[in-house]
Amino acid sequence: MNAAYVIVALPLAGAIALLFAGCLPIRGPVGKVRDPWSGWLATAMTLGAFVATVWVWATQVGRSASGRSSDLNIFTWIPVGDLHVNFGLQVDPLSILWCLFVTGVGGLITLYSIGYMKGDPSFNRFFFYLNAFVFSMVVLVLADNYLFSFLGWEGVGFCSYGLVGFWFERNSAAVAAKKAFVTNRVGDFGFMIALFLMFKHFGSFNFSAVLGPLSAGHATLAASTATALTLLLLLGAVAKSAQLPLYMWLPDAMEGPTPVSALIHAATMVTAGVYLIARSAPIIHFSSSGQWTIAWIGAATALFAATIACNQNDIKRVLAYSTVSQIGYMVLGEGSGDYSAGIYHTVMHAFFKALLFLSAGAVIHALHDEQDMKRMGGLRKHLRITFPAFIIGYLALSAIPPFDGFWSKDTVLAAAFHKSPALWAVGVITAGLTAYYMTRQVILVFYGQARWADQSAAHGAAGHSAPPHEAPPTMTVPLVILSVASVLGWLLNAPFGGLDFINRWLAPVFPAAIAPSFAVHTGTKWIIGLVATAVAVAGVLSGIAAWRRQVDRPALEPAVLAHGWYIDEGIAAAVSGPLARTASDLSFEVDAKLVDGSVNGIARLAAESGRQLRRIQTGYVRNYALGIGAGAAVILFYVALRAGS
Amino acid sequence: MNVPSAWYLILAAVLFGIGATGLLVRRNVLVMFMCIELMLNAVNLTFVTFARMLNDVGGQVDVFFVLVVAAAEVVVGLSIIVAMFRRRAAATADDIHGLKG
Amino acid sequence: MDWAVYLVGAAMILTGALGVILLRNPVHCALMLVFTMFGIFLEFINQGADFLAAVQIIVYAGAVVILFLFVIMFLGVDRKEAIGAERLRFQRPLAILLGLVALVEILALSRVDHWVSGAPAQSGALKGAGSNVAKLGQSLYTGYLLPFEMTAALLVIAVVAAVVMSRRHQPSAGEMSPAAQKELRESHQSALSASDPSLAGRLEAPSE
Numbered sequence: 036m037n038a039a040y041v042i043v044a045l046p047l048a049g050a051i052a053l054l055f056a057g058c059l060p061i062r063g064p065v066g067k068v069r070d071p072w073s074g075w076l077a078t079a080m081t082l083g084a085f086v087a088t089v090w091v092w093a094t095q096v097g098r099s100a101s102g103r104s105s106d107l108n109i110f111t112w113i114p115v116g117d118l119h120v121n122f123g124l125q126v127d128p129l130s131i132l133w134c135l136f137v138t139g140v141g142g143l144i145t146l147y148s149i150g151y152m153k154g155d156p157s158f159n160r161f162f163f164y165l166n167a168f169v170f171s172m173v174v175l176v177l178a179d180n181y182l183f184s185f186l187g188w189e190g191v192g193f194c195s196y197g198l199v200g201f202w203f204e205r206n207s208a209a210v211a212a213k214k215a216f217v218t219n220r221v222g223d224f225g226f227m228i229a230l231f232l233m234f235k236h237f238g239s240f241n242f243s244a245v246l247g248p249l250s251a252g253h254a255t256l257a258a259s260t261a262t263a264l265t266l267l268l269l270l271g272a273v274a275k276s277a278q279l280p281l282y283m284w285l286p287d288a289m290e291g292p293t294p295v296s297a298l299i300h301a302a303t304m305v306t307a308g309v310y311l312i313a314r315s316a317p318i319i320h321f322s323s324s325g326q327w328t329i330a331w332i333g334a335a336t337a338l339f340a341a342t343i344a345c346n347q348n349d350i351k352r353v354l355a356y357s358t359v360s361q362i363g364y365m366v367l368g369e370g371s372g373d374y375s376a377g378i379y380h381t382v383m384h385a386f387f388k389a390l391l392f393l394s395a396g397a398v399i400h401a402l403h404d405e406q407d408m409k410r411m412g413g414l415r416k417h418l419r420i421t422f423p424a425f426i427i428g429y430l431a432l433s434a435i436p437p438f439d440g441f442w443s444k445d446t447v448l449a450a451a452f453h454k455s456p457a458l459w460a461v462g463v464i465t466a467g468l469t470a471y472y473m474t475r476q477v478i479l480v481f482y483g484q485a486r487w488a489d490q491s492a493a494h495g496a497a498g499h500s501a502p503p504h505e506a507p508p509t510m511t512v513p514l515v516i517l518s519v520a521s522v523l524g525w526l527l528n529a530p531f532g533g534l535d536f537i538n539r540w541l542a543p544v545f546p547a548a549i550a551p552s553f554a555v556h557t558g559t560k561w562i563i564g565l566v567a568t569a570v571a572v573a574g575v576l577s578g579i580a581a582w583r584r585q586v587d588r589p590a591l592e593p594a595v596l597a598h599g600w601y602i603d604e605g606i607a608a609a610v611s612g613p614l615a616r617t618a619s620d621l622s623f624e625v626d627a628k629l630v631d632g633s634v635n636g637i638a639r640l641a642a643e644s645g646r647q648l649r650r651i652q653t654g655y656v657r658n659y660a661l662g663i664g665a666g667a668a669v670i671l672f673y674v675a676l677r678a679g680s
Numbered sequence: 681m682n683v684p685s686a687w688y689l690i691l692a693a694v695l696f697g698i699g700a701t702g703l704l705v706r707r708n709v710l711v712m713f714m715c716i717e718l719m720l721n722a723v724n725l726t727f728v729t730f731a732r733m734l735n736d737v738g739g740q741v742d743v744f745f746v747l748v749v750a751a752a753e754v755v756v757g758l759s760i761i762v763a764m765f766r767r768r769a770a771a772t773a774d775d776i777h778g779l780k781g
Numbered sequence: 782m783d784w785a786v787y788l789v790g791a792a793m794i795l796t797g798a799l800g801v802i803l804l805r806n807p808v809h810c811a812l813m814l815v816f817t818m819f820g821i822f823l824e825f826i827n828q829g830a831d832f833l834a835a836v837q838i839i840v841y842a843g844a845v846v847i848l849f850l851f852v853i854m855f856l857g858v859d860r861k862e863a864i865g866a867e868r869l870r871f872q873r874p875l876a877i878l879l880g881l882v883a884l885v886e887i888l889a890l891s892r893v894d895h896w897v898s899g900a901p902a903q904s905g906a907l908k909g910a911g912s913n914v915a916k917l918g919q920s921l922y923t924g925y926l927l928p929f930e931m932t933a934a935l936l937v938i939a940v941v942a943a944v945v946m947s948r949r950h951q952p953s954a955g956e957m958s959p960a961a962q963k964e965l966r967e968s969h970q971s972a973l974s975a976s977d978p979s980l981a982g983r984l985e986a987p988s989e
Contacts, residue, residue, distance in 0.1 A: 654777025657712075657872060661704055664879045671886040678890060683787040688824065689891040691791050695798055695817075697884035702802030704876030710807050710853060714814050717845065718798050721821050724837075728830045737907045737916050741925055743833050744917070747840050748932040752939035754845050758852050759943035765856045 037107055038094070039126045041087035042134055043177060046170035049080030053163035074149035077162035081145050081169050085138035092131050100543050103128055106179050106243060113182075117238060125179035125242055129544040132378065132537070133176040133310055136385045140301055141169045143513035147393050148294040150509035151400060155292075161201060165298065168194035172303040176310055180240040181230055184314075188226065188275070191304050192219045198295040199288045211287035218284040222274020226311075229267035236260055242314070249317035252548035256321040264318050265325030268311055269332070276308025278366060279336045282359045283603060289351040293396030296351055300358040301389035309365045309381050313374050313544075320549040330370025330454055334461040337363030339600075341468035345475065346596035349406050350395050353476050356599075357432060358388060360465060364447050367462060373450035374550055375541045379528045380443035382537070386524045387431035387439050390517035394425035397510055398480060401503035408476060409586055413485035417503040422481055424514040429477050431521045433470040434571045436564075441571075442525035445564050449555045452563055459563070466567055467574040474578025479586065486586070530560070688729040696722035707772040709761050713754070720750050786827045793820030807858060811849045818842045829907075832914045 053073055095103040104127035113120040124130075145165050152161050171190025178184035192215075200212025230240065237245045248254035272278070277285035285305065289296055299305060312319065312329065319325050337360045344356035361384050368377030399406055401418055415422045431438035434445070444466060452459035505511070528537040555563075581591055598604060699718030706712050724743045731739025768775065797817030801810045818841040825834035905920055907913075921929055957965070 652780060654780030655872075656773045656776065657704055657707070657876075661872065661875055661879065664700060664704065664876075664883070668879060668882050668886065671883065671890070675886055675889050683783045683827065686891065687787060687791075688828070690888060691794065691824070693884050693887040693891065695794055696887065697880040698795075698798040698802060700883055701876050701880030702798075704879065705873055706802060708807055708858070710849060710858065711801065711810050714801050714810055714849065717814060717841070718801060718817060721817065721841075724833075725821060725824055728825055728828050728833065731830070731907055732828045735907050737905050737920050740830055740833055740907070740913075740917055741920050743830070744836070744921065745925075745928060745932060747833075747836060748936065751840060751845065752935050754848060755939045755943045756946075758848060759946040762852060762856065763946050765858070 037126075038087045038090045039107055039124050039177065040109075042084045042091065042138065043124065043170065043173055045080045045084040045087065046138075046166045046173060049077050049166035050163055050170055053077060053159060053166060056159055056163075071149050071153065071158075073159045073162040074145070074152070077166045078142060078145045078149065080166055081138055082142035084169065084173065085135070085142050088131060088134040088138050091126060092135060095126070095128070095131060103543060108179075118234070120180060120182050120240055122183055123179035123241075124177045126177070127544060128540050129310075129313060129378075130176045132382070132540065133306070134173055136382050137172050137176065137303055137306075138169060140385050140389050140517075141165075141172075141298060141303060143516055144294050144298045144301070144389060144393065145169075147297075147396070147510050147513040148292070150507040151294050151396055152292060153507075157201070161198075161292070164194050164197045164201070165294075168198065168298060168303055172307065175307055179242055181233060181242070181245070182240040184311075185223075185226060185230065188271070188307060188311075189223065191275070191307055192216060192223070195219075195288070195299055195304050198299070199291040201291050201295065205290070208290040211284075211290035214287050215284040218281050219274050221281055222271040222308075225267045225270025225274070229264055229271065232260075232264055232267065236264075246315070246317040249320070250544075250546055250549045252546070256318060258322055258324075261318055261321035262325050265315070265322045266328065268315050268318070269325070269329060272308030272311045272366075273332065274308075275311070276305045276362050276366065277359050278308070278332050278363060279339060282336060282340065283606070285359055286352050286355040286599070289349065289355050293351065293392060293399055296355065297389045297392035297396070300355065300392060301385045305358065305362055306365075306381050306385070309362065309369065309377060312366065312369045313378060316369075316374055316545055317549045326370050326372065328370070330367055330451070330458055333363045333366030333368070333370050334451070334458045334465075335363070336360065337367060337465040338461050338468070339363075341465045341472065343596055343599045345468060345472040346592045348409050348597075350398065350408050350411070350476065350480060351392070351406060353408070353472060354388070354391055354395060357469065357472070358384075360469065361388065361432070363465070364444060364462065367458060368447035368450050371447075371450035371454035371458065372550060372553070373446070373453075374545050375528070375538045376443070376446040376450045378541065379537050380447050382527065383431070383439040383443040383521075383524055386517055386520040387428045390424060390514065390521050391428035391432065393510070393514055393517065394421050394428060397421040397506040397514065398425075400506055400510070408479040410486050411480045412483040412586070413481070414503060415481040418481075418505055420505060420511045420514060424518045425481070426477065427518045427521050429473050433473045433575060434466055434567060435470075435575070436568055437525070439521050439525045441564075441568070442529065445560075445567055446528070446530065448567055449560055449563050452559070453553050453555055463567060463570050467570040470571040470574025471578045471581075474575045475582045478579065478582045482583075483586065685729050685733045688725060692722045692725040692729065695719075695725065707774050709764070709773050712773060713757055713761070717750065717754075720746060783827060786823055790820045790823030790827065793817065793823065796820075807853050808850065811846055811853065814849070815842050815846050818846070829913060831912075832917050 053076065056073060056076075104125070107124040107126065109122040109124070111119055112122045145162070148161065148165065152158055155161065168191065171187045171194055173187070175184050175187030175191060178187060196212050196216040199215050200208050202208045203212065233240060233245060239245060249256060274281040285300075288299055291299075319329070340356045340359035340363060344353050344360060347353045347356060361380070365377040365380050365384070368374070368380055397418065398411070398414060398421060401414070401421070402411065405411065427438065431440040434440040436442075444462075448459055448462045448466075451462050526534055528535050581588060595601060696719050699715045699722060702715035702718065703712050706715065724746055727739040727743045727746070729739075731737060731743075764776070794817050797813045797815075797820060800813030800816065804810050804813060818837060821841075822834050822837050825831075825837060905916060905924075907916065
């Protein structure tokens with residue numbers, strides 16, 4: 036019994052149990068449905084999967100670098116001719132690394148949710164989705180072929196739909212869920228076409244068959260095929276990881292409960308695209324234009340999202356755009372050819388973004404579901420645990436040394452510099468913007484006047500007059516753990532002292548044949564690091580200067596940025612304009628007249644021919660006899676013909 | 681000297697044609713029934729002729745069965761006619777067209 | 782001799798058949814049918830089917846046509862039919878055309894002789910020693926025993942069917958409404974009283 040099965044089995048078992056737990060007549064102490072037992076069950080399952088992952092990881096560590104990859108077939112799913120698609124798990128450094136932070140961070144988020152979702156009428160359903168989400172994600176990364184991985188890919192999409200629209204009685208949540216789902220379908224389209232192409236070219240979906248010879252250097256791939264596959268897979272990754280041009284769903288996904296945002300942003304869904312690109316590295320290697328496309332999409336997204344993040348007022352939307360921006364960095368790192376840099380940033384981002392989201396959740400929780408930063412302020416005195424946790428996350432995201440974000444972002448920037456100084460420049464500008472908007476957020480939320488008090492006073496008796504309260508331990512414990520990880524996590528891949536564990540760990544997955552190593556001169560590295568730090572500090576200082584005294588600075592918040600460059604509005608106008616008109620034409624002209632007309636015409640034809648043919652039925656026996664006789668005569672005639680010949 | 685079989689067959693065919701025409705032309709149900717008998721007899725004549733031609737007693741056996749069936753048919757048919765007339769006097773075949781579409 | 786018998790029979794058959802379809806009075810038609818049957822009888826005799834010829838006369842002339850006449854007289858429909866008036870417009874020309882076409886086709890088919898395989902049937906040869914009746918009976922009671930038994934069943938069924946259909950319907954109690962039952966009972970009671978005054982009041986209504 037391999038522990039890798041357990042990684043998949045536990046979240047699945049939890050999801051199935053919770054799916055049916057809604058039918059059980061169990062009531063938790065809170066009185067609401069299955070609260071908090073469902074949460075503890077889900078947490079146990081996810082953390083159990085984490086333990087199993089650690090076990091598998093420890094087993095792998097004990098082996099030589101080349102022996103760390105194994106393929107576990109559960110059963111053959113689609114045996115068709117020469118094609119055998121398995122439900123199989125590929126345990127290798129890449130998938131286990133992903134499992135580690137998916138289950139680890141996911142477990143902490145699940146634990147946190149017990150406190151956050153307390154008293155929700157659909158408590159049970161929420162944890163069902165969380166477990167199903169983790170299960171899908173684990174399947175996505177552990178699958179040993181693209182098709183099985185696609186199953187997890189779709190599962191993640193479905194769970195995100197369910198979680199973003201968790202409060203579906205709110206119209207905005209239902210709309211956001213649909214938006215997330217539809218946007219992801221666009222990416223799925225690319226993924227599926229890539230699968231078809233892959234089948235045509237390789238005749239298989241297995242990583243070992245498709246990627247194995249390529250990464251071992253035994254085979255090459257025509258540039259055209261590689262580019263086509265890369266771009267199609269990139270389309271899938273772009274939708275899942277919320278990159279340009281399919282990023283729109285992620286900010287709207289804030290309609291879900293805050294732990295969902297943390298889960299989607301930090302650990303699971305959005306990193307799926309990063310994983311897909313990393314996994315497909317052997318294919319991407321053969322497409323130079325594909326690599327450039329990936330790198331530029333990443334860089335452009337990073338900058339684009341950062342500009343929008345500077346002007347958002349919703350505490351979660353700022354973080355959402357920052358996620359889009361940070362994933363841009365990851366994709367940039369991968370497009371630059373340094374996959375482990377991108378993955379390093381992914382892992383670090385999982386820590387500090389989960390921390391930021393969970394802290395933001397604690398803030399929202401403390402202010403009774405207030406999300407507008409302009410109505411916060413002065414909270415540092417009230418939230419004794421959340422405040423330092425948020426600050427740590429802030430420093431990490433702003434890439435202030437020596438926190439996580441600095442090191443991973445620096446690695447990405449070094450790779451980008453090696454690829455092209457232009458990419459690096461975009462990255463550096465984005466880093467400055469990141470520091471700026473995060474400073475703005477911290478000041479608006481935690482410093483200055485306590486504007487939530489005015490708000491509650493204005494509300495009068497109907498408002499909430501109780502002072503903000505710190506969250507329960509189930510929520511603060513994950514904050515503490517993630518804070519520690521955000522401070523020390525960078526040591527997993529520190530660029531000195533032989534501490535680059537992730538690089539070495541992933542080396543078997545990205546051999547030199549597909550990811551040529553490159554060395555950036557140490558002096559250059561220092562300069563890159565210093566420039567990045569200087570820009571980050573400049574961003575912080577400008578943020579402090581701009582927002583220290585005032586809450587409303589319209590000059591610094593142009594509407595075009597606050598509305599996200601009017602992308603959503605533009606799409607809405609395009610869809611509701613010509614598209615809606617075409618649809619209406621189709622409905623009222625083509626459907627009503629052509630389709631309905633032909634259907635009704637067929638019915639009328641049958642009725643009319645029946646009315647005419649009815650005359651044959653005279654009711655006279657002799658007429659019928661005449662008919663019989665005529666028939667007999669015809670048959671006789673035929674027989675006579677046959678006989679004569 | 682024997683009459684060639686063809687002559688009997690021609691005679692039977694003519695009889696059959698007369699019977700069929702009568703069935704289609706006449707309106708009195710009883711007369712239509714008689715026309716059916718004519719047609720049956722035409723067939724019987726054919727059977728006997730073929731039995732002689734082919735030196736096979738089977739043709740005559742068939743005639744026997746046709747006779748039996750014809751008798752049964754007459755019984756049932758006439759009782760139907762009686763039941764019909766009981767319901768409406770002076771009924772011809774044309775008066776009964778309740779199945780008109 | 783054969784030719785003479787054939788021609789006489791043919792003349793009787795055609796005269797009778799045309800009489801059946803052309804005469805207006807059903808009674809005359811029936812009599813013409815008997816005439817035809819005698820023609821058929823002659824042709825049967827001419828072809829050596831002695832037994833069938835006898836049966837033909839007994840069954841057709843003796844039973845079937847008598848039954849026809851009986852029904853005609855019973856129903857009182859022995860009046861003339863207006864042959865001239867035809868309500869169905871194309872019925873008569875089409876019928877005559879069809880009769881001619883059928884005639885031509887049958888004649889054409891009868892000229893073709895390769896329908897005959899030449900293999901003897903299992904029922905046995907017609908010619909040779911022995912009487913016609915003996916051969917027919919031999920075949921009927923051996924090879925055709927089962928169909929023969931089935932004709933017996935068929936005749937019984939026909940008799941039962943004729944009885945059922947000719948019978949007037951007498952509703953049973955379960956098919957009548959209470960009012961109809963009461964009325965029927967009272968009519969029976971009055972009939973009883975009329976026939977025998979001592980029986981008056983004997984048919985009592987069942988207690989409610």
